[in-house]
Amino acid sequence: MDFALDDTTTRLRGQLLDFMAERVYPAETLFEEQARTGEPWTTPSVVERLAADARRRGLWNIFLPGEHGAGLTNLQYAPLAEITGRSPSLAPVALNCAAPDTGNMELLAQFGTEEQRTRWLEPLLDGRIRSAFAMTEPDVASSDATNIATRMERDGDEYVINGRKWFVTGAMNPRCEILVVLGRTDPQAPRHRQHSQILVPRDTPGVTIRRGMRTFGYDDGDHGGHAEIDFVDVRVPVGNLIGAAGDGFAIAQARLGPGRVHHCMRLIGMAERALELMCRRVWSRQAFGGPLADQGVIQDWVAESRVRIEQCRLLVLKAAWLMDTVGNQQAHTEIQAIKIAVPQAVEWIVDKAIQAHGAAGVSQDSPLARIWARARTIRLADGPDEVHRRSLARRELRRHLPVPS
Amino acid sequence: MDFALDDTTTRLRGQLLDFMAERVYPAETLFEEQARTGEPWTTPSVVERLAADARRRGLWNIFLPGEHGAGLTNLQYAPLAEITGRSPSLAPVALNCAAPDTGNMELLAQFGTEEQRTRWLEPLLDGRIRSAFAMTEPDVASSDATNIATRMERDGDEYVINGRKWFVTGAMNPRCEILVVLGRTDPQAPRHRQHSQILVPRDTPGVTIRRGMRTFGYDDGDHGGHAEIDFVDVRVPVGNLIGAAGDGFAIAQARLGPGRVHHCMRLIGMAERALELMCRRVWSRQAFGGPLADQGVIQDWVAESRVRIEQCRLLVLKAAWLMDTVGNQQAHTEIQAIKIAVPQAVEWIVDKAIQAHGAAGVSQDSPLARIWARARTIRLADGPDEVHRRSLARRELRRHLPVPS
Amino acid sequence: MDFALDDTTTRLRGQLLDFMAERVYPAETLFEEQARTGEPWTTPSVVERLAADARRRGLWNIFLPGEHGAGLTNLQYAPLAEITGRSPSLAPVALNCAAPDTGNMELLAQFGTEEQRTRWLEPLLDGRIRSAFAMTEPDVASSDATNIATRMERDGDEYVINGRKWFVTGAMNPRCEILVVLGRTDPQAPRHRQHSQILVPRDTPGVTIRRGMRTFGYDDGDHGGHAEIDFVDVRVPVGNLIGAAGDGFAIAQARLGPGRVHHCMRLIGMAERALELMCRRVWSRQAFGGPLADQGVIQDWVAESRVRIEQCRLLVLKAAWLMDTVGNQQAHTEIQAIKIAVPQAVEWIVDKAIQAHGAAGVSQDSPLARIWARARTIRLADGPDEVHRRSLARRELRRHLPVPS
Amino acid sequence: MDFALDDTTTRLRGQLLDFMAERVYPAETLFEEQARTGEPWTTPSVVERLAADARRRGLWNIFLPGEHGAGLTNLQYAPLAEITGRSPSLAPVALNCAAPDTGNMELLAQFGTEEQRTRWLEPLLDGRIRSAFAMTEPDVASSDATNIATRMERDGDEYVINGRKWFVTGAMNPRCEILVVLGRTDPQAPRHRQHSQILVPRDTPGVTIRRGMRTFGYDDGDHGGHAEIDFVDVRVPVGNLIGAAGDGFAIAQARLGPGRVHHCMRLIGMAERALELMCRRVWSRQAFGGPLADQGVIQDWVAESRVRIEQCRLLVLKAAWLMDTVGNQQAHTEIQAIKIAVPQAVEWIVDKAIQAHGAAGVSQDSPLARIWARARTIRLADGPDEVHRRSLARRELRRHLPVPS
Structure with missing residues (x-):
């Protein structure tokens, strides 16, 4: 057992962190403004500039395993997906790693005919459509x-x-x-x-x-x-x-595993961002004779957030590792487990970050409310949590079926 | 001790329920449409028609105690406020019982000079401004x-x-x-x-x-x-x-109690609406061989929702009764308690109703997501919950201060 | 609606509080010692002395409605039951108000034949058996x-x-x-x-x-x-x-309502005791430069405890009032609601009081661990909570059954 | 990153599972009986027989790193400690791996003088004292x-x-x-x-x-x-x-990390045992027309238990790995995190297993109530959770200290 990232991941992680610091975070305000004032439903144009740079840096399409993409395993891509989640509206699309295109590209790469790949996969990989x-x-x-x-x-x-x-x-x-x-x-x-x-x-x-x-x-x-x-x-x-x-569900299953890992890792990135915003905020605001950071209840939120993030990240990485080593089918329990555990944990963390921000937290002046809405929506997207809980439980219970006498 | 409503409240409650059934619920769709398509920031015009009818029925300004209004006590108005919460965007304004006007009118009625009352209270009571x-x-x-x-x-x-x-x-x-x-x-x-x-x-x-x-x-x-x-x-x-x-906070305190009762009772009305929507929804949707209503987890939500609503309602009514009998000052703990207990309970209930609705629950096709956002926002409006918890706790703790030896 | 206690209850409450202060609390240590060192399974003898005094003070058998007892309604007895819960091992038995004798006496008083009453009810009422x-x-x-x-x-x-x-x-x-x-x-x-x-x-x-x-x-x-x-x-x-x-369940139902009210009110009394012990403890212990009472997390527990206690008490009193006014049958939902809400709230509160006491909290040196075990056990006694939740939910859901077309 | 156990651990795990199946589980009833009827405060004699067999199998003292013991890393011993937790009263002592002896032996091995080791460590390692x-x-x-x-x-x-x-x-x-x-x-x-x-x-x-x-x-x-x-x-x-x-705390720190890992892994073993008992129980009991295993709420508990166990185990293994690779000092946050996360998760799981067992769950007829009491006690042993949360939070917050201008 080894919890260290391998060299490829470490290298890409460094490059991606640089890209986030140099290009993504500084562009967030402009992105928001373009989104507010531009044509409805279109991608803000600042994304194009970032995308061009991402290509140059070798960060384009890094999500895609196999010959058509960067060839990373799920376990290698997962920590990168997390980082893109720190700027969830901007970073994934700037790297051509945004849902639902990622799932569709994987589908076409894995199951598409030659013609389908030429017609749709290529322009998708190229970010043209x-x-x-x-x-x-x-x-x-x-x-x-x-x-x-x-x-x-x-x-x-x-x-x-x-x-x-x-x-x-x-x-x-x-x-x-x-x-x-x-x-x-x-x-x-x-x-x-x-x-x-x-x-x-x-x-x-x-x-x-x-x-x-x-x-x-x-x-x-x-x-x-x-x-x-x-x-x-x-x-x-x-x-x-x-x-x-008739292959509809079989194919959906194949798509499911990586999609869950991506979603969950991005959510973890959002949680890290929220926790960081919370920590900064509570240093900057004074109440009752000191910064909010001195309040025991705030500290409790910070500790609980850190612990939950660590637990969620490990769970997702384990699921990714299982998918890589024994296949999605054998990783079924873990793929369900991350869907159950991660969105609700992240929702909790973001809720606390919002609370620490007061009115600003629910407003358009911080990314928190929007991030919260994403986490909440994922609790019911792709099947409500309850379905996954039921299914996971039934598998667990079957392991203990009474032996018929 | 007596948990029955008095005659005045019972009578007004009946009238208000009629008004809701005959005028408010049927107008909700039109209200939404006018809100979406009309001038930004303006009250949809359908409200005018309802308001006229509310005046005729004697339901106008029922929130206001004393000579300028209906003269109800907090305890009498509370169950009526709950009912208006069942259609929170439309009913309160149609009765001229919407925040923040209610608080401002109370303020002017209680502390305003003759001139202030003539200049501002009258047109407010009349719904002109x-x-x-x-x-x-x-x-x-x-x-x-x-x-x-x-x-x-x-x-x-x-x-x-x-x-x-x-x-x-x-x-x-x-x-x-x-x-x-x-x-x-x-x-x-x-x-x-x-x-x-x-x-x-x-x-x-x-x-x-x-x-x-x-x-x-x-x-x-x-x-x-x-x-x-x-x-x-x-x-x-x-x-x-x-x-x-220098009276700023003293006056704010006076305003606070009734405002909290109104907010909390409306929230309880929203929770009742959400529970009703949840119950209807789970009968209408089939999964795994029967209606969702047969699922144990759903039943658990329904039971917990009902129990929490009852507990919240009783707590608010008790606070209202205390305000009426011993005054807002002496009801301080209870006024804080309802701010602590009600929004979080209602948020929980609405969250479950959303989950039972799937994607529709977070969308514009149901009132649930908007109601949720209200409940969530009230957890930090008017001082975040944590401040009220801290303050209530310190008062409780002081009762057990060690006797100095 | 009126949240004030009536005169009879107020008077008895005063007498009972006196009895607790003068006789019960001072006897607790001796009771514990006798229980530890005396004959197994027997009631410590100190109870006899207290019982004699309780009779003199008119506090004997106050639980029993009708001619055989004090004739109190459920709503009148409930606040008294709460007070006995503050010393749950000693006070109820000293007043001949301890379960399961109370339920059995009610049963015999209500359904027993003349002969059964003479043979069993009389000695029970007299505390001889x-x-x-x-x-x-x-x-x-x-x-x-x-x-x-x-x-x-x-x-x-x-x-x-x-x-x-x-x-x-x-x-x-x-x-x-x-x-x-x-x-x-x-x-x-x-x-x-x-x-x-x-x-x-x-x-x-x-x-x-x-x-x-x-x-x-x-x-x-x-x-x-x-x-x-x-x-x-x-x-x-x-x-x-x-x-x-064939009357087994019908009779059990009759017994059920008052039993639940007694249990729940005693639990609330235990919660009040636990909260009081917690408050005292956190003043007496220093950590990180001040009393534990200054810690935000502790304050959060205190506030939440107070709010939950108030909500639970109101819920039980409402159930008692309903039983008195419309009968146990019509109070079914409320009787289930208190079984659902109260034990888990009290368990939570006592858990926090234990945590505030450190190792002493789980030990024989405080009553907390034993109180906790009672509250926990009641979550599954008399049907696990889940059964009551399921039943309450099904009744709620039936109110919204789709109309067949 | 690699989530597979290494060969040494896999081999020892196999041997330990055999020992549990062949010797430990079959001896549990006798152990309980001896504990109930034997000399107070003494180890039941059945342990001696198991210990002898454990020595023969090479499972004696496997907890101890370095020359005096099996020489396993924290990461290697952790999964073995988990297995011993499945029979927490019997297995650890049968392997001479029970607290607090383990911590004391580590202390003496690491910091003891030659004389101290001869005088105390040797007989401890030999299980004589x-x-x-x-x-x-x-x-x-x-x-x-x-x-x-x-x-x-x-x-x-x-x-x-x-x-x-x-x-x-x-x-x-x-x-x-x-x-x-x-x-x-x-x-x-x-x-x-x-x-x-x-x-x-x-x-x-x-x-x-x-x-x-x-x-x-x-x-x-x-x-x-x-x-x-x-x-x-x-x-x-x-x-x-x-x-x-003056070294008291420095030495305590050294002892702390492994002790936490052992405690937490044993707790996880207890949780696995509880989950297994819950699953078996719910198949064996019928209610409302089928086994309890068909109830949605039960399934929810099972799923949540499985997910929490996985998250806890990964967190502890990561902490163990960090201790092995960067040292206890650098693993401070993770060592606190496991103390925060694991006992409360296990407490939750065991509580649900108890509830699924009804009255048997709280009684001496199942190990669950005793296991619960252990998990609960660990929430305040070795510093209450709140202290660790506070400390972890302060470290997290310091990373975001505002830069002085």
Whole structure:
């Protein structure tokens, strides 16, 4: 057992920390301003300049394993993802490491046909276009993914898609050109073989972007919002299927593990940022004869935050290591565990940082309220925590099934 | 001891429930739409129609004790305030019972001069104008109110005001005509006699509304937002002082008790609404072979919500009763207790209701996320919870001070 | 609505407080010593002296409503029960107000035949004998009371009882002469009509006291322990049945409400005692340059304790009031609510008081650890909290059942 | 980074698991019976047989690093300590790896003179005698260790010791021959140089064992209890000093790290045992038409338990690794973090296991209540959690100290 980072990770970590200090943090204010005043739903233009620099520094697409990307393992990328989480609106996109593009690129790299890769993966890797993943539906309980009801019916060489999706993150961005859509291709198949994933160009007739969904008042316009989309008799060629018909959940599983690790590590980065902001704040404000930093309750928050961050980070790194060594399938419990543990811990930490900031903490003058909204939303995105808890528990319980006599 | 409502309260409660059912709930969708599409920072026009009806029904200004209002005690008004909280953006304003106008009207009714009452109280009672209360400052820790630094210097028959305030709720509304400002009139006086409250017409030269502050992404434009305001050499006549110079905190205390009761009871109304929405939702969604209502974890949330609501309501009613019978001063512990207990309980309940709604819960399609943001913000408004906990604890501890030998 | 105690309660409260101050607290050390050194399982003899004084002062049997007792309502007795909880091992028994005798006396007063009352109620009311209630069984999940399996088979004029009970509180005491036993008289009846309660003299052949059960290391010998009892072909006359065959649960319900109120109010008294001990302790100990009372985290515990106590007390009083005014049946939700809310709140408070005491807190030198064990045990006695939460939730949810279309 | 155990650890782990399965678990019932019926305060004799077998298997003294022991690193021993925690009363002592002997042996191995080692370390390593560590005092707040007041005054070639200690774990055992006592040798020295540690044979004149302290009703007699001890003019030669005069805290620090790791890993073993018992229990009990294992709330406990255990284990292993690689001094934050995180997590888990067991859970029929009491006691042993939180927070805060301008 060894808790030290390897050389590759250490080197990239150093480069990334430099990039954060030299380019990202100084650009945050401008990014916020451009997001507030620019075209709705578009990426602020300052990102372009940072992206160019990230390419030069060799930090572009570092998320992607295998030949198409930097070739890092999950365990190697995880500490880097954490660092990008410290500036969550700006850093990931500046490195082309932002969700949901990362998941879509992984999907195409792993399961895409030659043609799909040429047509969509290349421009995504190059940052010329953006993509979205359409899974959640307004009309069914997302806690049970087999509920997903969007119909995809084969008609000759095409699939005809009908249904409504929402919270399609990134899809409001005008540069978003391609949607990965999960729907039901065969209602008669066994429960986990009914669904498929298919590529739908956003400009396909019948695709209507209805509106941007908000989360706690935020439209998240700077990274393309969360669209509600109608699919009415949308036709795409069968060649747009990713993998085979019925592979929808199998493919989703493959995507799931790295996505969770990325999300959780970024959340940990946000928590580190929040803790840092809290510490600075409590030195700067006086009450009852001294800085807030002298208050026992504040100290309690700081200690608890530090301890929870350490515990969460180790849990995610272990999950990443397992994925690398025994595969996502065998790391199932750990992949669920990080989804259960990390968002709620980070939510708690950010809540305390907000409280230490007083009114500023809930306002647009600090990143805390927005970070909080992200952490909170992740508690129900991708299946509410409760589903993962139930599933993890049932696996644990099965290990102790009474032996039939 | 008797837990039954008296006849007056029972009668008004019935009338108010009718008004909610017949006018308020049916108007919520239109209110939301007008808020979204109308002039920024203005009250949606549907409110006017409801207000007219509320006057006819005798539900106008029911919050106000004494001759100028309905003459209800705190204990009588509390259950009514709860009901208005079930539709928190619409019902209170439709009854002219919305903060911060209520507090300002109470202040003027109790401490205002004849002239102040004629000039400001009458139009406020009539709903012709709106008001705001400027206390919090961006530059000092609001956890210790004696930090408040806005200068009010006497110059002949005038006070000259310099400082910056923010989170001045309601002040973005164009119909807001008067600000009650808390500032320091005498830096040499004893610590709790340095501050005063003064009336500042919003159009006084030197008053600049800089921007609306957001809370978790919401601008709360429908009830006049939360302004950041600069005061630069603002001159108002000494006759605008409320009470005497140095009375700032004494007067604030008087305002505090009823304000807390109103806030807390409205929060309880929001919690009841959230619980109701949660119950309905979990019947309507299926997962794992039955409605979510069959899930043990959901049932646990429902039970815990019901129990917490009951405990909070009783605590607030007891505080109101104490204020009525022994006075705000003697009810100090209870007034702090409700500020400590209620927002956090309601926040917990609304969080669970959100979780039961999945993505819809955090979105603009349900009132839950906005209600949550209110509850969360109240945990730090009017002094963060921690200050009240500290103060309550010190009083409790003093009861057990060791007897000096 | 009125939160003031009525005159009778105020008067008795004053007398009881005097009795506590003059007789109970001063006797605690002796009680502990006698319990440690005396005959196992017997009531320390100091109780006799206090009991005699309690009779003289008119504080004997104050728990019992109706003609046989003091005739107080639940709402009147509740604040007195709280006070006895401040010295939970000594005060209730000194007033003949200790569980499980109280419940058994209520049962006999309400449902007993003339003969049963003469034979058992009179000596119990006089404090000459003690009693126990045998419900829980080691072999079935007590969370579902219909599981109770002890067989009671009619054979002519007798019932023949076979089964095993445990946690029969009080039954180790040599003066315990009568057991109220819950068992199944008719396995064919509807689910809630299968069980009955019957009086079994402890010296009936076939009744074997096997051992005293411990709770967290305590044998609770000073109030008769918690017996495990075997019933093997135990024969009692049919006239020992309380109520009719099949009435077991109906009668248990009647007993339940007052029992819960007593338990919960005593727990609140324990919490008040714990809070007082905590406050005194933190003044007496120095760390880091001042008394522990100056530490913010300690203050946080004190504040939270005070707030939780107030909320719990109001909830129990409301439940008592409901039982008095609309009956136990209509107070079902509230009776469950207090079982859910109070033990866990008190457990939390006592835990903090322990922590403030350091090692002394968990030791025999303070009453805290023992009080904690009581509160913890009540979380699962009389059905684990989870059962009550589930039941309360289902009732709440049913109010929002979707209307069938 | 690598989360796999090394070969040595894997091998020893296998051997230890065999020993647990073949010898320890089967002996638990007999151990309990001997503890209940045997001589007070003595180790049940079954331990001897197991110890003999442990020696044969090469599992004796595996805790001890360096030449005198198995030479394992902290990281290597930690997973083994966890396994011993699964049978916490029996396994550690059977391997001669039980506290406080482990800490005392480490102390002597690291700081003892040749003579001290011959006289005390050898028989301890051989299991012929037992030892105790006397630190906590009834009269001062142990939260601030500099409070410790026992006087050790030099008088020629002797130290004269006066003071009272309590919770001297193990010291009631008749085979306990040596006490390590922490006291103040120089009240004039700087605050952290006033104290020293000295070896005091238990049979030295002036040493009086007053009584065994209890924790939640348990006397922990099977491992020698927790003694209260008077020291009145106790004289020991200066050669009994461990290290130099004034080294008391420096030496205590050295002892601290490994002790924490051992305690925390054993607690994690207890949590695993509790989780296993909970899982088995909920399969075996039926309620509401199925096993308790089907209840959502139970599943929630199981999932949360598993996640917390994983997080705790990783945190402790990381701390152990840091101690091995950068030293205890540099691992200060992590050593505090495990003390903060682990006992409270384990307490939570065991509490849920108890609840799932109903009355059996709090009784002597399951190990859970006793395990709970251990976890709870550790929250205040060796400094209450709050002290460690405060200290950790202050270090974190200092990293963000404002730069003086």
